[in-house]
Amino acid sequence: MIKSMSIKERVFGMTLKSVFRRRMRSGLTIAGIAIGIMLVTALLLVADGLETQFTRVVEEGGGDFIVVERDASDLMMSRVDLSAKRELEKMDEISWVSGMAITVTKILDRPYFMVFGVDPGEPVIQHFEIVEGQQLTSNDTGKIMVGRMISVQKGLQVGDTLNMKGSTFEILGIYETGASFEDAGGVILLSEAQSLFGLGNQVSMLRVKLEDVNKVDAVRTKIEKQYPQLLAMRSSEVVAQQEDLQLIAGISALISLIAIVVGSIGIMNTMVMSVMERIREIGILRAVGWKRRSILSMVLKESLCISIIGGIIGIILGILIVNNLAAEIEIPLTVSITPDLVISAFIIAVILGILGGIYPAWRASKMSPMEALSHE
Amino acid sequence: MFLSTKNLTKHFDGVKAIDGVTLTVEKGEFVSVMGPSGSGKTTLLTMIGLLDQPTSGEINVDDELLSEVKDEDAFRSKKVGFVFQFHNLIEYLTALENVELPMHGLKSKAEQCKKAEELLTLVGLKDRMDHIPSQLSGGERQRVAVARALINDPLLILADEPTGELDTATGAEIVNLIRKINKEKGTTVIMVTHDPEIAKKTDRIIFLKDGKVSREEVVKSESVEDFLDLKNSTFGNQLIQQKATDPYMEKLGVFRGGKLTKEGEAILSVFRKAEELEKAE
Numbered sequence: 001m002i003k004s005m006s007i008k009e010r011v012f013g014m015t016l017k018s019v020f021r022r023r024m025r026s027g028l029t030i031a032g033i034a035i036g037i038m039l040v041t042a043l044l045l046v047a048d049g050l051e052t053q054f055t056r057v058v059e060e061g062g063g064d065f066i067v068v069e070r071d072a073s074d075l076m077m078s079r080v081d082l083s084a085k086r087e088l089e090k091m092d093e094i095s096w097v098s099g100m101a102i103t104v105t106k107i108l109d110r111p112y113f114m115v116f117g118v119d120p121g122e123p124v125i126q127h128f129e130i131v132e133g134q135q136l137t138s139n140d141t142g143k144i145m146v147g148r149m150i151s152v153q154k155g156l157q158v159g160d161t162l163n164m165k166g167s168t169f170e171i172l173g174i175y176e177t178g179a180s181f182e183d184a185g186g187v188i189l190l191s192e193a194q195s196l197f198g199l200g201n202q203v204s205m206l207r208v209k210l211e212d213v214n215k216v217d218a219v220r221t222k223i224e225k226q227y228p229q230l231l232a233m234r235s236s237e238v239v240a241q242q243e244d245l246q247l248i249a250g251i252s253a254l255i256s257l258i259a260i261v262v263g264s265i266g267i268m269n270t271m272v273m274s275v276m277e278r279i280r281e282i283g284i285l286r287a288v289g290w291k292r293r294s295i296l297s298m299v300l301k302e303s304l305c306i307s308i309i310g311g312i313i314g315i316i317l318g319i320l321i322v323n324n325l326a327a328e329i330e331i332p333l334t335v336s337i338t339p340d341l342v343i344s345a346f347i348i349a350v351i352l353g354i355l356g357g358i359y360p361a362w363r364a365s366k367m368s369p370m371e372a373l374s375h376e
Numbered sequence: 377m378f379l380s381t382k383n384l385t386k387h388f389d390g391v392k393a394i395d396g397v398t399l400t401v402e403k404g405e406f407v408s409v410m411g412p413s414g415s416g417k418t419t420l421l422t423m424i425g426l427l428d429q430p431t432s433g434e435i436n437v438d439d440e441l442l443s444e445v446k447d448e449d450a451f452r453s454k455k456v457g458f459v460f461q462f463h464n465l466i467e468y469l470t471a472l473e474n475v476e477l478p479m480h481g482l483k484s485k486a487e488q489c490k491k492a493e494e495l496l497t498l499v500g501l502k503d504r505m506d507h508i509p510s511q512l513s514g515g516e517r518q519r520v521a522v523a524r525a526l527i528n529d530p531l532l533i534l535a536d537e538p539t540g541e542l543d544t545a546t547g548a549e550i551v552n553l554i555r556k557i558n559k560e561k562g563t564t565v566i567m568v569t570h571d572p573e574i575a576k577k578t579d580r581i582i583f584l585k586d587g588k589v590s591r592e593e594v595v596k597s598e599s600v601e602d603f604l605d606l607k608n609s610t611f612g613n614q615l616i617q618q619k620a621t622d623p624y625m626e627k628l629g630v631f632r633g634g635k636l637t638k639e640g641e642a643i644l645s646v647f648r649k650a651e652e653l654e655k656a657e
Contacts, residue, residue, distance in 0.1 A: 013473075014469060014473070017468045017469065018468060021468045281466055284460075284464055284465075284466065284477075285466075285477065285480075286427075286449075286452075287425070287427055287452060287458050287460075288452065288453060288458065288477050288478040288524065289449050289450065289451075289452040289453020289454070289478050289480075289528075290449065290453075290477070290480055290481075291449045291481065292449075294480055294481055368428075369427045369452075370422055370427045370428040373422075373427065373460075
């Protein structure tokens with residue numbers, strides 16, 4: 001029995017009753033919202049996942065900041081001459097500098113295989129933690145360490161050989177870092193990477209470790225002054241500097257905006273129709289003493305109810321799709337569902353409900369009780 | 377005096393729906409408003425209930441000038457209870473929820489909840505509280521509407537043809553219910569109707585024509601009606617003409633040997649008194 005329920009619960013019950021009374025229309029609207037929010041969630045997840053991975057690649061090799069080519073749109077496009085490395089090493093404030101080449105190639109049927117060229121004498125090699133086999137040493141020409149993810153996906157084992165750009169590499173060890181870009185890629189000697197990918201005497205980035213971490217800003221300024229073609233950044237700034245990541249973020253923002261606009265129009269259409277059909281009902285409510293703002297909140301609640309249900313379904317679908325898609329096409333993307341992300345998608349759903357509901361709610365509340373009552 | 381209107385007018389696009397209505401209603405009175413369609417009955421009711429504003433003139437309810445009421449919604453929910461002709465319940469809410477609607481946003485909700493149940497019991501729908509309107513008969517729906525009108529203990533019930541959609545017997549039940557509430561709670565009632573039989577159950581009938589009060593009639597009580605029926609019967613005629621045409625009159629002892637007895641004279645004097653009163657009216 002509902003008798004002991006409070007009036008608040010009952011009015012909320014009224015919202016649900018009203019929404020589910022028109023199952024077909026509410027259902028279709030909810031489906032529309034769900035698709036929009038699903039897209040938004042999926043894009044947010046992908047953009048966020050890429051950012052996280054990218055940040056880790058840069059961050060976890062040690063060092064206080066990195067140095068890249070100023071005009072490069074992407075880390076893989078960046079070229080820094082090793083002469084700069086040697087000159088930086090001479091600076092008193094700097095403890096060590098290490099260079100790394102990051103390139104991408106095709107192996108087996110995998111279109112994107114990231115190859116990291118490192119100098120085993122430098123601390124960055126410790127970042128690639130060996131789980132099987134051996135770590136790369138300076139003498140290991142023609143050898144490669146591969147990430148655990150690709151080894152599992154492609155059934156690669158220590159001792160197997162890989163064909164890359166016409167050269168054959170023997171798998172020396174398998175490593176795991178936790179960053180899926182790396183775990184889906186491989187590590188070879190820097191010198192081999194340079195000749196294989198035609199880098200000459202260049203690397204993609206330098207990691208710089210200072211004697212005194214408090215001098216980061218001073219040293220960065222000094223380096224950028226001395227080498228105008230270079231850019232020194234903390235790892236947290238790298239993502240903001242990556243044009244392709246920015247592009248993905250931009251596209252996801254744009255699609256979110258389109259989803260909000262389209263979803264709002266959908267809800268608005270549904271709610272305007274609902275209000276028009278219920279003019280008499282609104283008249284009765286006004287006649288029994290409901291205030292304009294009660295009518296306003298009644299319509300808004302219904303619109304929010306639709307958008308929130310749609311939003312929740314959409315968020316769940318978005319997460320499922322990205323997870324399945326990532327597994328399906330084997331993209332090196334670890335999807336991490338953070339509360340922030342779910343809240344963002346949810347807020348978008350709420351905004352959508354308010355935007356779509358405010359006009360019909362306003363119209364419903366503006367009706368004079370008399371006109372509404374005499375409506376047939 | 378509980379309610380009064382003074383020179384009330386209402387124009388719709390230049391048409392005078394109400395044209396200078398002045399009337400008064402006493403506290404606890406049950407008044408019906410009759411008149412042909414378009415005579416302004418409903419318009420009058422909606423202005424008294426603050427659903428609409430008059431073009432000119434004033435309305436006073438419970439010592440309050442309606443044009444000066446600040447919170448119209450509170451006036452409608454607390455002082456007035458509406459019962460409409462039809463479509464007056466929200467179809468997807470149960471009887472109980474419909475009855476509770478006027479207390480939306482008011483205090484002591486739990487208490488009012490209990491009250492909705494009490495009122496539904498009062499109107500005889502104790503077992504049908506959780507039914508939605510489509511599961512109720514026409515008469516039951518109007519009972520729910522009456523219960524809803526009562527939820528906030530209004531001073532005034534405004535009923536717009538509450539029996540208009542009901543058959544004669546059910547209509548009579550609803551009016552009897554409103555009459556019962558009027559007597560027991562002392563609630564003042566103004567009811568629009570076009571059914572003379574229904575109007576006869578109220579205290580007074582106000583006739584409207586072309587937006588004006590054409591006449592008013594105090595409804596005689598049933599005992600008065602019965603007495604007048606008796607006076608106008610064959611029995612009454614024989615007494616008044618002092619001529620017994622029926623041998624039964626001798627047996628009753630009002631005539632003996634064709635002449636009025638003392639008892640007969642006594643009854644005749646009562647009939648004469650009634651005739652005098654009728655003429656005086």
